[in-house]
Amino acid sequence: MSWCMQLVKRANYKATVRDPGTLGVLTMTENKFVFSPNVHTSTAAKPALDVEFKQITRLKNTKEGGAGPALGPPWLRLSEKDKTYIFEFASFRDLHVCREFAANALAKRGEAAIPTRDKFCTAEIMHRMKLLQESSELHKLHMQYVMSGVLTEAEFWAARDKFGDVDSRPKPKQRVGFRNSMIMDTKPMTDGRTNTVTFSLTAEIKHQIFALKPAVQQAFLALVPHKTMEKNFWTKYFRAEYLRITGNAAAAEAEAADDEELAMFLKEDELLAREARRKLRRVDPTLDMEADQGDDYTHLPDHGIFFRDEVYSRRSTLSQDLNRQGAVVLQGRSIVEVDESGVQERFGRIARTTEMEDLQEPHHLHVAQLLCMKDPGDYFDTQQANNAVKTEEAYGSLRQSISKIKSIGLGNSTVAPEIALTIFNATSF
């Protein structure tokens, strides 16, 4: 905002619209504007003007471009309660400078806000009103500055635009997400008469299958145009899915042996597995996930005794499917390739989180050996291992023990004094 203390412009002063006007010099200061005619006359009809801005209630001017030459030179109209001052200028530039000055002066004087820029299109005004309605904070600022006259309407909005008004820009179109329903298992339909099952497949379902199972997408891209027809591809995919749903492992294996494309669908999704491993590496190294998994043996048969490899080769569980679905629905993106630099970063984090050097794993191991209960059953039924001992040996050693004590008798000190003291202290409170 440029603010000079005084503005002097040539102008033609008219008391009314029909008035031919008086040529003179318009001088505007912070408080008032003064018009001095070029020809000093003593007639009372055209006195020199000296009006204070605080008396002015309205400010109007011709619109640039809107007025043709027929309407005459650009004018600025300052209105009092019952009097109007019209100044005609030689150029729009002069008009604008004067209008700006007058508007500033009026605003400074605490006058009511005057829309100085009438050129706003209706859409913009509507937009501003909408913004004010939407944001109470903005409305408050507007009240504070514009209504009280600290800033003009134009300045207010100009400042707002300068601060990077994101709201005024058209918003990017919202991306359409996936339906949040489990499409992992597209259910087949039967017609009830024959053994044929029908999978209905839309473009959206295809898209979702690709998003959920990157391996299928890879296979599709590799195979479909050249090697096999799209219909054939999907038939095989759903055949594999069907075998999986029915849990017919034997049939699945038999079919997989015949058809390598089908086998591809039946085996584990390598991309997802890699992704899972990558995520595992990002877990806080001090958190022993495998031990937790091992502890939670209660829901598994045989006290959850399993072998490490089986855990990984097991088909994804419902919870894993749900997690995958949730991730895809939220992100709607394809799988990022495995980041090998994560390994190095993980070592760094281990070094940071593990203070003692002993607890840090050796760096040459590429994949960390997690601390884990290898077999929770070991801890559950430890004594079961005793079965391995031969019955005769066991009874033999028992009898030997009895004979031994019979022969040596009771010793003088059954318990070593230091042990006795430790125990005594531990058991007495």
Added chain:
Amino acid sequence: MASAPSKLYADDVSLLMVLLDTNPFFWSSSSLPFSVFLSHVLTFLNSILLLNQLNQVVVIATGYNSCSYIYDSSTSTNQGSDNGRMPARCVNLLQKLEEFVIKDEQLIKEGLREGIASSLLSGSLSMALCYIQRVFRSGPLHPQPRILCLQGSSDGSEQYVAIMNAIFSAQRSMVPIDSCYMGSSNSAFLQQASYITGGVYLKPQQPNGLFQYLSTVFATDLHSRAFLQLPKSLGVDFRASCFCHKKTIDMGYICSVCLSIFCKHHKKCSTCGSVFGQAQSDVNSTSNKKRKTPET
């Protein structure tokens, strides 16, 4: 056992029933040799008998195939081959124990109990309770009975029902079951037994100091116990075993009539014969009518 009326049984006179685990499979793998264990126990028994001359000690061997009384301080005479190395009563006890082990081994040759290395705790508990009942019925004056289980082998879940019955029986007769468990993990049966009957469950951290544990925690009579702060169980494994397969389970089916526990849904309770899963109105209809059965 002759309980002479002339004896003056004060409230600090104890009848200690000691259940001695003689499971050969446990002791052959235990870090504490059986001979050392025996020396601690024998010393402890001697000290119990020395605490009060009216104290009575009965030892029952909890074997792998059988159980047997191997010592009773009220009947055994102190006469015998006191060879100077140990009191005669210990010699007698060891003699009986050796005979018991030989008999127990013979039993295993006849019918092999495959797969389970647990001792017959339910049998020895029942024998101890029977003995206590005899003492109770001998007259109004009798020593205060308590049971001390010196157990090492793991719980035999197939004995669950029998052991629980014994525990509740002990609870009814106000007989506390103390337990000193020498095995590697805790024994859920003994934890429950001690918890229910108000006894003390102890798992010695240093087995080679067993005598110290026994004399500190288990030597005092029931009357004096009220004035002592004995070790409290930090946690009790309350899991039950199912009646059908004797498996330890976390969740199961309970008969609404007799509270029997099953790991699977049954049409009929094997304990009390109640028929499950039929609504009141369906009682007269055919039994093969389709009904909702919870999936197992």
